[in-house]
Amino acid sequence: MRYAARKLLTLLFTMVIVSLLTFAAFSLIPGDPATARLGMDAAPEEVAALREAMGLNRPLGVRYLSWLAGFFTGDLGSSYSYSSSVSALVGQKLPATLALSLLSFSLVVLISIPLGVRSVGRAARRRTDAARTAVNQLLMALPPFFTGILLTWLFGTGLRVFGVRLQLFVPGRLPAFSVHPGGFLLYLLFPAVAVAVPRIAMTVRMLHSTLLREMNQDYVRTSISRGSDRAGVLYRHVLKNAMVPVVAFLAQTMAEVVAGSIVVEQVFSVPGLGRLLLGSIGSRDWPVVQAIVVILAFWVVLAGTVGDLIAQRLDPRLRLGGDRR
Numbered sequence: 001m002r003y004a005a006r007k008l009l010t011l012l013f014t015m016v017i018v019s020l021l022t023f024a025a026f027s028l029i030p031g032d033p034a035t036a037r038l039g040m041d042a043a044p045e046e047v048a049a050l051r052e053a054m055g056l057n058r059p060l061g062v063r064y065l066s067w068l069a070g071f072f073t074g075d076l077g078s079s080y081s082y083s084s085s086v087s088a089l090v091g092q093k094l095p096a097t098l099a100l101s102l103l104s105f106s107l108v109v110l111i112s113i114p115l116g117v118r119s120v121g122r123a124a125r126r127r128t129d130a131a132r133t134a135v136n137q138l139l140m141a142l143p144p145f146f147t148g149i150l151l152t153w154l155f156g157t158g159l160r161v162f163g164v165r166l167q168l169f170v171p172g173r174l175p176a177f178s179v180h181p182g183g184f185l186l187y188l189l190f191p192a193v194a195v196a197v198p199r200i201a202m203t204v205r206m207l208h209s210t211l212l213r214e215m216n217q218d219y220v221r222t223s224i225s226r227g228s229d230r231a232g233v234l235y236r237h238v239l240k241n242a243m244v245p246v247v248a249f250l251a252q253t254m255a256e257v258v259a260g261s262i263v264v265e266q267v268f269s270v271p272g273l274g275r276l277l278l279g280s281i282g283s284r285d286w287p288v289v290q291a292i293v294v295i296l297a298f299w300v301v302l303a304g305t306v307g308d309l310i311a312q313r314l315d316p317r318l319r320l321g322g323d324r325r
Contacts (some may be wrong), residue, residue: 003312011305018297019071023064026286033080033286054078071294081285089276090291096174096188097261097272101299103185103192104199104257109250112200116207116246117239120215139201144260148194148267155190172269191268195260199253206249210242244311251307255300 034050051057055066070076076086119132153159158167169190175183214220215238223233262274269275273292280288 004309007305007308011301014301015294015298016068018301019068019294020064022290022293022297023067024060026290027060027063029286033284071291076291077287079280079285079288081280081283081288086287086291089288090273090295093271093273093276094295095177096270097258097265097274099177099184100188100191100195100261100265100270100272101254101258103188104195104261105250105254107192107196108199108203108253108257111196112203113207113246115200116204116211117234119204119208120211120234133205136201136205140198140205142198144194144198144264145267147197148191148264151190151194152267174268174270187268188270191261191264191270194264194267195257199257199260203246203249203253207242207246210245211238214238214242240314244314247311247314248307251303251310254303254307258296258299 034047034054034056055063058066067077074087076090078084079086079089082089119129152171155166155168156171158165160166169187174187177184211234215234220233220238223237224230261272262277264270265272265274266278273295277289277292279285280292
């Protein structure tokens with residue numbers, strides 16, 4: 001419990017630091033938001049009045065504390081470019097990005113772990129192992145946006161193969177989840193695959209190497225020499241020990257699929273945070289940008305914290321070490 005409490009306190013402290021640096025960075029960027037909003041031809045009196053209304057005349061520290069308090073209450077300020085609050089804008093776009101990220105991560109876990117375990121059972125077959133390594137290298141080298149373009153061409157343009165039309169979705173027409181949940185998930189499946197493919201290959205490779213290293217440990221050889229089944233030892237003991245570094249890697253993957261999702265959203269025209277972020281950067285809408293940056297940073301830190309907690313549960317040595325500290 002103390003270990004978990006320390007991790008949660010570290011998470012909160014990290015997020016406060018990240019939010020402070022983010023707010024300061026966007027506040028110090030050259031350019032006046034009031035002038036950008038009214039235009040270069042606006043009268044100085046109008047600019048001064050708008051700066052006062054936007055709170056830009058207050059000291060930086062006071063503005064940050066006000067913004068931080070609003071962040072915890074759901075008030076992220078007002079957008080410079082849209083006639084809406086930042087909270088409303090982010091709330092509209094976040095579900096699509098969150099669903100895409102969770103679907104991508106689920107594919108990584110559900111596919112890579114069985115494949116990694118299965119590859120160890122076939123490690124002695126050199127030809128099979130060499131082919132698996134070559135395929136892994138190829139898939140790891142595929143950028144998600146390129147895979148997304150291929151999937152769009154194959155399944156989104158009405159391509160016919162042997163007289164069968166392969167169109168399974170229409171690019172740019174994401175059905176609303178409330179109207180067509182099945183269509184919503186089917187559409188997101190393709191960008192999720194594009195994001196997940198290289199991470200699946202990396203996870204399989206890492207799990208394969210970790211399992212092989214663990215299978216060469218003395219306790220495994222002793223157990224097998226005493227008559228234990230190799231597969232039984234693998235699933236009962238080796239897999240749990242080998243999963244500790246893999247969990248840390250999956251936590252990193254959980255953070256990275258968000259960045260991958262933001263890029264792939266552009267390929268599939270998914271109305272998520274990616275499109276909002278790029279559009280806000282182009283229009284210098286800093287309240288929207290800094291809110292999205294902090295949300296993404298929170299996702300990254302949260303993923304790392306969850307990974308540490310799971311690894312601590314899997315490995316008693318980590319648990320004992322955490323209790324002593």
